[in-house]
Amino acid sequence: MTTIDTNKHKKAKALKPGSVRPAKELCSECGLCDTYYIHYVKEACAFITQRIDELETSTHNRPRNLEDENELYFGVHQEMIAARKIQPIEGAQWTGIVSTIAIEMLNRGLVEGVVCVQNSKEDRFQPMPIIARTPEEILAAKVNKPTLSPNLSVLEQIEKSGMKRLLVIGVGCQIQALRAVEKKLGLEKLYVLGTPCVDNVTRAGLQKFLETTSRSPETVVSYEFMQDFRVHFKHEDGSEEKVPFFGLKTNVLKDIFAPSCMSCFDYVNSLADIVVGYMGAPFNWQWIVVRNDTGKEMLELVKDQLHTQPVMSKGDRKAAVQQGIEAYDKAVTLPMWVAKLMGVVIDKIGPQGLEYGKFSMDSHFTRNYLYVKRNHPEKLEDHVPEFAKRIVAQYKLPE
Numbered sequence: 078m079t080t081i082d083t084n085k086h087k088k089a090k091a092l093k094p095g096s097v098r099p100a101k102e103l104c105s106e107c108g109l110c111d112t113y114y115i116h117y118v119k120e121a122c123a124f125i126t127q128r129i130d131e132l133e134t135s136t137h138n139r140p141r142n143l144e145d146e147n148e149l150y151f152g153v154h155q156e157m158i159a160a161r162k163i164q165p166i167e168g169a170q171w172t173g174i175v176s177t178i179a180i181e182m183l184n185r186g187l188v189e190g191v192v193c194v195q196n197s198k199e200d201r202f203q204p205m206p207i208i209a210r211t212p213e214e215i216l217a218a219k220v221n222k223p224t225l226s227p228n229l230s231v232l233e234q235i236e237k238s239g240m241k242r243l244l245v246i247g248v249g250c251q252i253q254a255l256r257a258v259e260k261k262l263g264l265e266k267l268y269v270l271g272t273p274c275v276d277n278v279t280r281a282g283l284q285k286f287l288e289t290t291s292r293s294p295e296t297v298v299s300y301e302f303m304q305d306f307r308v309h310f311k312h313e314d315g316s317e318e319k320v321p322f323f324g325l326k327t328n329v330l331k332d333i334f335a336p337s338c339m340s341c342f343d344y345v346n347s348l349a350d351i352v353v354g355y356m357g358a359p360f361n362w363q364w365i366v367v368r369n370d371t372g373k374e375m376l377e378l379v380k381d382q383l384h385t386q387p388v389m390s391k392g393d394r395k396a397a398v399q400q401g402i403e404a405y406d407k408a409v410t411l412p413m414w415v416a417k418l419m420g421v422v423i424d425k426i427g428p429q430g431l432e433y434g435k436f437s438m439d440s441h442f443t444r445n446y447l448y449v450k451r452n453h454p455e456k457l458e459d460h461v462p463e464f465a466k467r468i469v470a471q472y473k474l475p476e
């Protein structure tokens with residue numbers, strides 16, 4: 078009788094830092110290849126084999142309903158709400174819903190550890206993934222590290238620690254690879270708390286973005302591309318700086334986004350149990366997408382700490398998206414006064430709530446579709462998921 082060796086991966090060798098990854102230039106540095114789980118890279122890497130449709134069905138027990146516009150865009154879900162913490166966590170990216178869910182799960186003994194990402198001592202934007210075992214360690218991971226982050230580099234430690242119940246916080250490309258190796262981690266229960274993610278950059282790319290966009294790059298502590306069509310920078314002294322999207326130096330910034338992120342169609346983190354972002358909510362609210370029963374259980378833990386309201390949708394994004402496609406392709410940068418004016422006009426009459434979320438997805442999916450078509454035409458058919466093809470097909474694209 079032959080027995081199947083389920084631990085074959087342990088003989089595989091992690092890649093050394095700095096060495097070329099199997100996905101080559103498309104690698105998003107998710108961290109999988111820093112571990113012996115590199116053994117599964119061909120089926121796990123989001124840039125080698127795109128498996129969102131299949132993994133959605135196995136994770137949520139049903140496929141995405143492509144005939145329902147909200148599912149087409151935001152993925153399989155039971156519920157979407159807008160929320161804010163009644164007492165926001167100071168220094169969190171938004172109000173700290175992500176950190177709060179993680180802390181509650183640890184405090185109530187639902188999990189023994191939380192995969193999250195702190196920053197290095199020397200650099201507030203240099204990601205340092207950890208398995209947090211205390212609320213303090215989770216809190217120290219609050220706020221976005223707006224750079225590629227090897228969150229899965231701690232996977233070997235999980236198996237070695239003997240942990241059986243785990244929460245992983247991460248973005249779409251990390252979560253696709255995680256779902257693909259989930260059964261090999263030796264866990265009894267895995268919880269996945271996702272955030273949306275788009276336009277990510279290497280640490281060097283981030284520096285260029287800060288230097289070309291902010292009045293004081295060295296004091297920026299966090300920033301967000303907000304629903305009011307401005308980038309909001311928070312500075313060390315507590316001041317806020319707002320720069321209209323339409324005034325960004327598109328010609329300079331075009332090349333800073335990582336090739337992985339220019340080829341990514343998992344903006345909404347389709348394989349997480351619950352997703353916490355902002356782009357489907359009114360200005361200044363966070364947006365929560367509950368995908369399955371596990372996600373529902375996670376939301377229930379913190380509901381008494383939240384103000385909530387139903388999601389809303391207003392405006393019509395389509396004309397603005399179509400104009401944006403052409404302007405971006407020609408790398409048009411508007412003079413700052415026109416950009417400010419346009420920002421104000423669009424803010425007043427433009428898409429809001431779910432419509433804003435769809436505006437952002439349409440703009441990024443059309444741009445990324447063109448990028449893959451031009452740079453990796455051989456990948457286009459298999460790499461772009463069906464839902465993204467349908468979204469892109471609504472627009473006229475340049476050659």
Ligand code: FAD
Nearest residue numbers: 169170171172173174175176193194220221222354355356
């Ligand atoms: P906090 O309580 O501050 O916790 C933040 C958590 O994010 C921490 O647990 C940390 O471990 C984790 N984290 C930080 N950086 C990374 C990283 N690089 N990779 C993986 N995990 C990380 N939402 C939208 O709606 N639209 C967007 O376009 C959008 N873009 C994003 C781009 C990036 C690179 C990231 C990391 C997030 C993005 N989000 C986006 C999510 C949003 O900015 C907030 O992170 C989310 O709403 C949670 O806010 P919070 O206050 O609850 O999080």
Ligand code: SF4
Nearest residue numbers: 100104105107110122
């Ligand atoms: Fe490996 Fe992740 Fe890079 Fe793919 S994206 S090559 S799985 S490190």
Ligand code: SF4
Nearest residue numbers: 249250274277338341
């Ligand atoms: Fe990963 Fe996509 Fe985010 Fe890039 S944009 S870091 S590929 S989830």
